[in-house]
Amino acid sequence: LPHLAEWDLIRGLTGLAALLLPRRPIAPRMPDVLACLVALAHPARSEGRILPGWWSPVGPDGKTMAGGHGNNGMAHGIAGPLAVLSLALRAGVSVPGQEEAVGTFATWLDRHGAHYWSTAAHLEADLPPAAEPARQSWCYGQPGIARAQQLAALALGDTARRQAAEDIVEAILTDPLRLARITDSTLCHGWAGLLTLTRAVAADSPAPARFTPIVQDLHRRLAADWERLPKPGFMEGRAGAQLALNATDTTGWTRVLLLT
Numbered sequence: 001l002p003h004l005a006e007w008d009l010i011r012g013l014t015g016l017a018a019l020l021l022p023r024r025p026i027a028p029r030m031p032d033v034l035a036c037l038v039a040l041a042h043p044a045r046s047e048g049r050i051l052p053g054w055w056s057p058v059g060p061d062g063k064t065m066a067g068g069h070g071n072n073g074m075a076h077g078i079a080g081p082l083a084v085l086s087l088a089l090r091a092g093v094s095v096p097g098q099e100e101a102v103g104t105f106a107t108w109l110d111r112h113g114a115h116y117w118s119t120a121a122h123l124e125a126d127l128p129p130a131a132e133p134a135r136q137s138w139c140y141g142q143p144g145i146a147r148a149q150q151l152a153a154l155a156l157g158d159t160a161r162r163q164a165a166e167d168i169v170e171a172i173l174t175d176p177l178r179l180a181r182i183t184d185s186t187l188c189h190g191w192a193g194l195l196t197l198t199r200a201v202a203a204d205s206p207a208p209a210r211f212t213p214i215v216q217d218l219h220r221r222l223a224a225d226w227e228r229l230p231k232p233g234f235m236e237g238r239a240g241a242q243l244a245l246n247a248t249d250t251t252g253w254t255r256v257l258l259l260t
Contacts, residue, residue: 001044001046001051001055001056001057001068002040002053002054002056003056003057003058004056004058004060004071004076004077007036007037007040007054007080007081008071008075008076008077008080009074009075009076009080009084009258010075010076013033013036013037014037014080014081014084014258015080015256016029016033017030017033017034017037017084017085017088018084018087018255018256018258020033021084021087021088021091021093021255022252022255026093030093031095034085034088034093034094034095034098035095035096037081037084037085037101038085038095038096038097038098038100038101039053040052040053040054040078040081040101040105041053041097041100041101041104041105046068049120051068051070051123052070052078052108054070054071054078054081055068055069055070056068056069056070056071060076060116060117066120067119067120067121068120069117069118069119069120070108070112070117070118070122070123071116071117072109072112072113072115072116072117072118072140072145073116073117073139073140073141073144073145074138074139074140074144074145074147074148074257074258075138075139075140075144075188076139076140077116077117077140078105078108078109079105079109079113079144079145079148080148080258081101081105082102082105082106082109082148082149082151082152083147083148083151083152083258084258085098085101085102085105085155086102086148086151086152086154086155086156087151087155087258087260089102089155089156090151090154090155099155099156102152102155102156103152103156105152106148106149106152106153106156106161109145109148109149110149111128112128113142113145113149114128114130114131114142115128115131116134116140116141133177133178133181134181135181135182135183135189136172136178136181136182136194137182137188137189137190137193137194138187138188138189138193138194138196138197138257138259139188139189139193140189142168142172143168143169143172143173143194143197143198144193144197146165146166146168146169146172146201147165147169147197147200147201147258147259148258149161149162149164149165149168150162150165150166150201150204150205151204151258153165154204162205165201166201166205166207166210169197169198169201169211169214170210170211170214173194173198173214173217173218174213174214182194184225184229185221185222185225185226185228185229185241186229186235186236186237186240186241187234187235187236187240187241187243187244187257188235188236188240190241191218191221191222191225191226191241191244192222192226192240192241192243192244192245193244193257194218195215195218195219195222195244195245196243196244196254196257196259197257197259198211198214198215198218199211199215199247200254200259200260202215219245219247222241222244222245223245226238226241226242226245229241
């Protein structure tokens, strides 16, 4: 079973794919990277059990976890490979099995995407348990997963999946109870990330105007709070928050978040 660091966005092959994808001509290593991510869709056998190929023997904290876990988030989970493989398909860059892998990851998230991660008990249940209330963000939670699902739908021409993903973003970001769980302005897990994500979702939606009030609300929340961030940096600091506030992407910086 692979460690998350082998393939996730922040430390692994998904991040490498995001870096290489814009290169033209196509980077020589890009097909190998995509093939490794596609291979995650193949089931794995461990201790007599059949598990998803991205199942990790350690928990999100990097420590051994009984039964392992399947991470679902954009930053460290299978939503990351789903997003980058879908973006690659849309850019005309593909390897054998890529569309099938996108379908496998998307179907998994249909069932398990309400959870930050899935445990062995989730696999054994007829239906995964209802998710506990949690902060919704780019890095973990349904908004980031929904953007990955929207990208998959666009890559596969799946209108119903695209509509469902957009509906999730709208529902979460107009729910006062869910918004109340967001406590900072960062790209990673705060207002800046949600604002950048919503702009990307709207840009790919046939009905972008439905997201205009959400973008305005998120922009207002971010503008009121970003200067209080204690760190200066990109993912968890003022630099990233200000990039989101300024709404410019001339450098393509949103690619690092797998949003574009």
